[in-house]
Structure formats: structure tokens, C-alpha cells
Amino acid sequence: xxxxxxxxxxxxxxxxxxxxxxxxxxxxxxxxxxxxxxxxxxxxxxxxxxxxxxxxxxxxxxxxxxxxxxxxxxxxxxxxxxxxxxxxxxxxxxxxxxxxxxxxxxxxxxxxxxxxxxxxxxxxxxxxxxxxxxxxxxxxxxxxxxxxxxxxxxxxxxxxxxxxxxxxxxxxxxxxxxxxxxxxxxxxxxxxxxxxxxxxxxxxxxxxxxxxxxxxxxxxxxxxxxxxxxxxxxxxxxxxxxxxxxxxxxxxxxxxxxxxxxxxxxxxxxxxxxxxxxxxxxxxxxxxxxxxxxxxxxxxxxxxxxxxxxxxxxxxxxxxxxxxxxxxxxxxxxxxxxxxxxxxxxxxxxxxxxxxxxxxxxxxxxxxxxxxxxxxxxxxxxxxxxxxxxxxxxxxxxxxxxxxxxxxxxxxxxxxxxxxxxxxxxxxxxxxxxxxxxxxxxxxxxxxxxxxxxxxxxxxxxxxxxxxxxxxxxxxx
Amino acid sequence: xxxxxxxxxxxxxxxxxxxxxxxxxxxxxxxxxxxxxxxxxxxxxxxxxxxxxxxxxxxxxxxxxxxxxxxxxxxxxxxxxxxxxxxxxxxxxxxxxxxxxxxxxxxxxxxxxxxxxxxxxxxxxxxxxxxxxxxxxxxxxxxxxxxxxxxxxxxxxxxxxxxxxxxxxxxxxxxxxxxxxxxxxxxxxxxxxxxxxxxxxxxxxxxxxxxxxxxxxxxxxxxxxxxxxxxxxxxxxxxxxxxxxxxxxxxxxxxxxxxxxxxxxxxxxxxxxxxxxxxxxxxxxxxxxxxxxxxxxxxxxxxxxxxxxxxxxxxxxxxxxxxxxxxxxxxxxxxxxxxxxxxxxxxxxxxxxxxxxxxxxxxxxxxxxxxxxxxxxxxxxxxxxxxxxxxxxxxxxxxxxxxxxxxxxxxxxxxxxxxxxxxxxxxxxxxxxxxxxxxxxxxxxxxxxxxxxxxxxxxxxxxxxxxxxxxxxxxxx
Numbered sequence: 001x002x003x004x005x006x007x008x009x010x011x012x013x014x015x016x017x018x019x020x021x022x023x024x025x026x027x028x029x030x031x032x033x034x035x036x037x038x039x040x041x042x043x044x045x046x047x048x049x050x051x052x053x054x055x056x057x058x059x060x061x062x063x064x065x066x067x068x069x070x071x072x073x074x075x076x077x078x079x080x081x082x083x084x085x086x087x088x089x090x091x092x093x094x095x096x097x098x099x100x101x102x103x104x105x106x107x108x109x110x111x112x113x114x115x116x117x118x119x120x121x122x123x124x125x126x127x128x129x130x131x132x133x134x135x136x137x138x139x140x141x142x143x144x145x146x147x148x149x150x151x152x153x154x155x156x157x158x159x160x161x162x163x164x165x166x167x168x169x170x171x172x173x174x175x176x177x178x179x180x181x182x183x184x185x186x187x188x189x190x191x192x193x194x195x196x197x198x199x200x201x202x203x204x205x206x207x208x209x210x211x212x213x214x215x216x217x218x219x220x221x222x223x224x225x226x227x228x229x230x231x232x233x234x235x236x237x238x239x240x241x242x243x244x245x246x247x248x249x250x251x252x253x254x255x256x257x258x259x260x261x262x263x264x265x266x267x268x269x270x271x272x273x274x275x276x277x278x279x280x281x282x283x284x285x286x287x288x289x290x291x292x293x294x295x296x297x298x299x300x301x302x303x304x305x306x307x308x309x310x311x312x313x314x315x316x317x318x319x320x321x322x323x324x325x326x327x328x329x330x331x332x333x334x335x336x337x338x339x340x341x342x343x344x345x346x347x348x349x350x351x352x353x354x355x356x357x358x359x360x361x362x363x364x365x366x367x368x369x370x371x372x373x374x375x376x377x378x379x380x381x382x383x384x385x386x387x388x389x390x391x392x393x394x395x396x397x398x399x400x401x402x403x404x405x406x407x408x409x410x411x412x413x414x415x416x417x418x419x420x421x422x423x424x425x426x427x428x429x430x431x432x433x434x435x436x437x438x439x440x441x442x443x444x445x446x447x448x449x450x451x452x453x454x455x456x457x458x459x460x461x462x463x464x465x466x467x468x469x470x471x472x473x474x475x476x477x
Numbered sequence: 478x479x480x481x482x483x484x485x486x487x488x489x490x491x492x493x494x495x496x497x498x499x500x501x502x503x504x505x506x507x508x509x510x511x512x513x514x515x516x517x518x519x520x521x522x523x524x525x526x527x528x529x530x531x532x533x534x535x536x537x538x539x540x541x542x543x544x545x546x547x548x549x550x551x552x553x554x555x556x557x558x559x560x561x562x563x564x565x566x567x568x569x570x571x572x573x574x575x576x577x578x579x580x581x582x583x584x585x586x587x588x589x590x591x592x593x594x595x596x597x598x599x600x601x602x603x604x605x606x607x608x609x610x611x612x613x614x615x616x617x618x619x620x621x622x623x624x625x626x627x628x629x630x631x632x633x634x635x636x637x638x639x640x641x642x643x644x645x646x647x648x649x650x651x652x653x654x655x656x657x658x659x660x661x662x663x664x665x666x667x668x669x670x671x672x673x674x675x676x677x678x679x680x681x682x683x684x685x686x687x688x689x690x691x692x693x694x695x696x697x698x699x700x701x702x703x704x705x706x707x708x709x710x711x712x713x714x715x716x717x718x719x720x721x722x723x724x725x726x727x728x729x730x731x732x733x734x735x736x737x738x739x740x741x742x743x744x745x746x747x748x749x750x751x752x753x754x755x756x757x758x759x760x761x762x763x764x765x766x767x768x769x770x771x772x773x774x775x776x777x778x779x780x781x782x783x784x785x786x787x788x789x790x791x792x793x794x795x796x797x798x799x800x801x802x803x804x805x806x807x808x809x810x811x812x813x814x815x816x817x818x819x820x821x822x823x824x825x826x827x828x829x830x831x832x833x834x835x836x837x838x839x840x841x842x843x844x845x846x847x848x849x850x851x852x853x854x855x856x857x858x859x860x861x862x863x864x865x866x867x868x869x870x871x872x873x874x875x876x877x878x879x880x881x882x883x884x885x886x887x888x889x890x891x892x893x894x895x896x897x898x899x900x901x902x903x904x905x906x907x908x909x910x911x912x913x914x915x916x917x918x919x920x921x922x923x924x925x926x927x928x929x930x931x932x933x934x935x936x937x938x939x940x941x942x943x944x945x946x947x948x949x950x951x952x953x954x
Contacts, residue, residue: 439572
């Protein structure tokens, strides 16, 4: 008699075998039917107790959340809803769960309540499905890059360079917090800090990834990144995971091809491998939207939406074209946008991106060739002298999913740009070295992993797609 | 004519085709033979230039480190050392590399010099091989767990709980570094900090991983962890990557089985998939050891050593047996150990671990059932009341590769232990909840990823197996 996971048992074709199974009680119905779950699948296995043969005191301990070990015979199920079930011969309560105090009752809980009980929320169908999907997406990403000749690299989390300017940073220090040592000038003396200089948590691994692309050819990072921004929204986290591929000898067109192929591949992977979790989340979303007026419901259901992305080409549109479309759009003319688009050069807001993706093109959109002055210093300047080879991929319901660019590979142009932005060369001597020695066209992009998980699960608060979200005023667990 | 990687070209069986290849010059010999590398493999492709057909000024720019695009015909090689080569038809220098200043010359550099040029060191054979192996091991780990029904989970990097006591921590803050806000009592007022409390960088994701094991069944983390310890050794980093599986319903014996199977599987993966890089590193190590006296050389070469681990059972020995062996050992009796083992209860030092693994058993060793008072609070107390279900896996040349345990699943015993160690229950209310609601036997372990990379590459300084090492006084790049 072997111990098997419920996922294994439910896919068995050998019945009438003796099995042992461990799991947690989801429900116990009619003093007879235990729905047992062990996390290996969204499905429970039904364990049938012949209550006359068991002690009443024992049966009373079969409550929601209790951990059980069950031995019995796997048989064809008589009831509907499952093909096999276990006829219980022996039952042991490994761990009780007091129904008076157990927070996760078999009823609907608000997501806010479950966030406060994040250590228990994967005991619900919704969150276990979300986190299994998160895991599957993570593996699909590693698989895609490995199969396509990329090398994974771990870029540093603690960084001494703050030159990238992607956002506010968290300081990392071991100095006395109350009375830090000071220099003669009265400033904090970071020479006495652990690393002998001021250090912060990384906002991006891109610059370091470029160093490896310029030797290993094709690399990618998949690690945590940080923003110390006081944004308490459903789309921002202070700590989130980012995927950043970087490829030598690849231009912006290649970068767009890569990003599109990558997104289709990883979403295709979960369509193929996570059918049951997706079907559950699909139904959940439809149920949740039933209370909304028709106009606010999603035009496609979850699985349709993922399939749509996998099966259709992304629309590629230059920033300049996009500005024309937006300037002539109804919401712009009727002043429905909060930020009216008046001229070329305007930075696009979320409302504009959503209009393009959800109303105008009705498909994922790749915007490219943005004005230089609204983009980062390292992006390749076009021959027009005013746009850079940047691209953003916009997804329905999500907004920016990917941001990338061809990198400025010309030493003189890069230096000039850094000078104009007051980025000291000494800070990035190693980054400049890449342009001094064997420079070449290269490109890459960044993808916020949680945005992808939101898209693939239909969850609309980013706090619900990462195990323990870090947000302003919240670092619980 | 398509652009292919050098790895692809070298495995082609269609010759006489027109190809385009991009890469960096490793050497240029006799004004005729370019050894070109693009990072896709340790092997260079030989590009043969008919110098009479090319401009002399162009040929002068073919220097070590320069980036080239070459078009030509893939032909059978006339020379030895390669099966195919490219007969160059067109050659473009994408990026020059001034031989007067380029740091990575085609000669032997010290590892210390290369650490100072960590942004360029993967342009050498040794470091490109190490980092390709690091990447392969990373993928092998994700693959192993995915194929064995584990879910990947991302535990938080910034943590508000400092209860685990695994080591000194880095503080994460956005408060004014010089003049932090103070409370009425004159202490730093962390309520005004970003997260509303004091926060640090995580030392381990285990406690959070336990919460997911107790719902999803089998989970693992693979993320960065931190120690603010002033250890300037070849085996310590302030920032390193750790793998931590955690499994519900698994006891210590299952934990040992899992760890052994896991290590054999991921090392087996690189033996199968990274033959060329391993052969290069194997030879490198043999060359490096030639200057050492016979007694200090490795008893096995690199590939033999990896195969030995994959093919042999790890020796399982209780702490109590190990103490007996050590007490009766020659170095103990002759007082050659720095720390003499006198009685049961002594904490084992690196010298003792190495003796057991390298001299006594001559194979990987799993030590288990350690004295409770030298191990962490969360380890399952044995029935003897003095030992805990802990295990360490010791590897030759590395020492501790894995540390794990069965976790204390009994609420009362855990609370008592925390009380004795002054760990406040409020800090870990969520951890205690796991023992209140559906508790069950569960176990897990932690593996320092860089230790594994050291073992698989034969590198003996941990700074040489991570792209940008973080150590006391060093956070460059």
C-alpha cells in the first residue's frame, strides 16, 4: 500500500486497490462524505465513511481544516461529480481544526479578509488555483528560455549603483539606525557601513544583464525588484518579481518578435497544463462579474482571453501613429480623458493605453519608437534624433505588460546622454566598458511577473497573486 | 541565409551552406584564423580569412574582444581541432576592442583580477563555463521539483519578522538616514518607516514556505537570502541564493530521501547536458592542481567526483555515532583538531565535518538527530527529549551542502520552545496557526545554491560562482 497524492489517485485507472492518502478536510457531509484535499489539485477526493463502524467521538473531529490520514479502497464512485472515491477502512486525525475558531470556513470570504489571513488563504480553491498557476507560469518561463538558448543569471539584489533612476529605492544598511556615524562634514559616513558605501535594493537587473549578454549572448534574469513608492493601488507592489531577457546582436524588431513569442508560449503552456485551475478561475470570474452591469463585464471570459492572445498577432504601432489615433479619438475630443492628448511628445497614461488596447485595436498592442525625453537614458536613439527604439506591450485589462528597448551601443552617444541627465560616468564605468570593447547592437525587455499572473488568473488585485504582498504600511508575515 | 549561434553551427551536418554569424574575437592567428565565440558554447568557430581579399586596415581591427559579423560558407575544416569552419566572404567589425586597453587579453589572468573586472570575466572560458553550468543547475532544480509535483513559491525578501535567528540581518528603510524620526522615548520611530515597522532582508523563506506546504502539499522556494555577517572567507557571501523545499506529511527519513534524490538528479542533469563545459573545468582544475604537492590535490577529478555522488548512496549516520567516530579519531587523540571533541553535545566544526566526509567515510554523509540545543527552535523534538530531527548533508570539499529537519508540529511543544528562547508568540502568530488548524508532520531543507555550483564546477572561491558577489566592503557593479 503506497501513499499517493490526490492528483495521482484521481487519474488512476486501477481501481479496487488499497491506498493511503493524507490531506485536509474541505467539507464533511451527512456524517458520511469527506471531501479531502492535499493541494496537489483543485479537485477533492471523496472519502466515504461507513459511520456505524467508527467511533462517534472520532467522527466529530472531522471538521473543515482538520488533517487526516485515510486508508481504504479506491473504488468506482456511485455518486456523480467524481469517477473514483475511497471506501474508508482506517481514519486518523493528524491535526484537529476547531470549527469555532478556524478562520477558513466553507463559505465565501472576502479577498480582504483572506489577505489578512494570507498564511491560510491557499486553503481555498481560488488561492490554491492562483498559486499553482503562478508556479506553472514560473516554470514555463524557465523552460521557454532554456529551450531557446538563453542562460539564466542572478543579478544582484543589493546594489551600490543608483544610476538607473527607475524609481525610489529602499536603503540597505547595518549602521546604527538612531545614531549613524557621521563624516567631518556631518553627513552619514557610509564608509563605515557593511559594504563601505551607500547601498539600495535593486530596481532592475537590466544593466548587469547587459554585461552577460555581451559575453554569453542570450541571458535572462528572474528575480525580485523593489520600488519604495507610496502607491497604494491594486496594481503596485513595493516588492515584485521581474523577468528581464537581454540579447546580443538583436535589434528592436527582434525584441518585439521575442517578447510576443515568449508571451504566447508561456500562456500556451498554462492552457495546456493547468486546465482545471483555469476552468475554476474562469467560472469564478464569471460569477464575480454577474453582479456587475453588462457594460462593465469582461468582453471575453478568462480562457477565451488567454486563447485570444495566444492565437492572434499583436498589433505593432509607432508612438506617432498612436498619438494620431488618440488625438482623433472620441474621448479626447469630448474631453473624457483626464489627460487630453494635445501634441506629439505627451507621455501616455493608463487611460490612453487602455483606450488603444480595449477600444481601438481590441488586441495586445506593441507601441514603439517613443520620444527620447520620456524614456530611459540607455535606449538607442533613432536617426531622427528625437525618438528612441523603445517598445511597450499593452494588454487588455492590464495595461503595460512589457517594457523594453534596443540599447544605445554607441559610446559617444551614451556618454552625451548621461551627461545631459547628470549621471556620473564613474558610477557606470563598467556599463560604459561594454561600449568600449566589442560593442554591438543588443536589446531586451522587462516583464513584471505579477502582471502576467493577474492576466492568466483573472485576479484584479496584484496583492492576490503573490504569496505575501509588500505594500506601504504592510510587511506582515 | 540565416543567422545561427555558434553552438548550432558546430552541430550542423549540412555543410556548404551560406551562413551569418555574430560573435567576439578570442584570437586572430597568422592574419588568417579568427577564433570567434558568441557565448552559446565554450567552443569557438574558426573563421578563415583570405587576407589578400580584405583591406589591411580592416584586418588590423580584428583584435581580441572585438565584435564581428561574418558572412561566409560553412565548410568541412582542413585543420584539426574542429569539424567545420567558415570560409569568410564578408566581414564587418561591429565594435572595436583596443588591444592596448582591453583588460581581457588572451593570457592567464588571476581570479582576483577577474573579480575586479566581473563585468567582463564571462568573456573567458572559465567563467563562461561556470555561468552556463550555474544556469543549467538552476533549470535542473526547477525541472526536478516540477516533475515531482512541487509548486514553486516566492517567499518575501523584505521581512517584518526577525524571529528565525539564522543570522545577522540587513535593515531595509526609507527613513532619513541621518536624522530618523524618534518616538517620545527617543527611539527610532519605525511607525513612520515605509512599512510602518522595522524591516529586514530575509535570512530564509522556510517559515513562509511551511504555510504553503500546509495547503499545497509540496512547495519549494528558490530566491536570494542575506546574512550581514562580517565573514570575509572564500565560502561566505552576504547575498546568496537558496533553495528550500517543504513537504507536508513527510518525516525526517522522507526528507533525507528527497534531498539525496534531488542532489543526484540535478548533478546528473549537468553530467548529461553540460559535458563540454564540465570537461573544460575538469581540465582547468587538474592544471591548477599540478603545482600543488600530491597530498593536496583532489583525490578525484571533477567529473569523477560528480559521478561518484550520482552513483553512490549517501552514508546516513546519527550525530551520536559521529561523535563516537570523531572522539576516537586520530586527529582528535593527537589534538590536531582545533576544537577537540570531548563529549556528546559539542557543535561540529568544519574540520570535523571534513574529517568524516573526506577521511572516514569518503562519500557524502547525512548526519541526523542532533542535540536540540545546537539547532533551531522549529525542529521536531525526538522522544528522547534531547535530540531533534535535524539533518545536515556534508559533501567532500564543500562541507555542509544541505541543512534540514522535520518541523515541530505540536503546538504545545513549539510554544514551550519559543518561550525558552524568548521568541514572542505575537511575532509568529501565523506560524503557530499552522499547528492549531490541521497540523501534520512536515519537513524540509535548505540548500545554498552557490555551494552546489562550487561543487559542480570545481571552483573553490564562492565569489567566482555568482555574477556579482556581495561581501563586506564590496557591492561593486
